[in-house]
Structures are given as C-alpha cells and as structure tokens.
Amino acid sequence: MKIVNLSGPAVIAGAVRYPIEGALTVTDQQAEQLEKSGRLDGEPEDLPVEDEQQETSAKPKRGAAIKES
Numbered sequence: 001m002k003i004v005n006l007s008g009p010a011v012i013a014g015a016v017r018y019p020i021e022g023a024l025t026v027t028d029q030q031a032e033q034l035e036k037s038g039r040l041d042g043e044p045e046d047l048p049v050e051d052e053q054q055e056t057s058a059k060p061k062r063g064a065a066i067k068e069s
Contacts (some may be wrong), residue, residue, distance in 0.1 A: 001030035001047035010039045 004026055006019040009017065012030055030041070031044040 002026055002028055002044040002048055004034060004044045005033055005041040006034070006039055007041040008039060010034060010037075 002025070003023050005023055006017060006021075009016055009018050011017075012024065012026060012034075017024060025047060026044075031040075035044060041069050
C-alpha cells in the first residue's frame, strides 16, 4: 500500500478522486499506474507499518476519566 497526492483528477477504483481530498491510500499497482500517467504530485510513499500506527494512536480518548491515586 502507498500514500499518494494527486496533481489532478484521477479515477481510482472506479471513483473520480481530486487533489483537494489530500493524501490518498492506494495499492502499489494503482500508485504505479498513477505515477506512469503523471497524475502524482511527488513520489508515492509507503504506508507506515501497523506497529508504527499503534504507537501514534496511544493517546487517551477525549473525555476519558483520569484516575487519581
């Protein structure tokens, strides 16, 4: 899986996607096709590994009770 930024409208998985949507997650094959067709703004980036995602999402949820000892 890759993270890409579009330079113009593109059809991805049967839907028209626009640069205003920001970074999109696509398959490696889709990223390669977009790159070959000149539809990307910059280079495709690898999707972070699942372990890295868990580290960044370890924040307490909003409104979570805080226990005092």
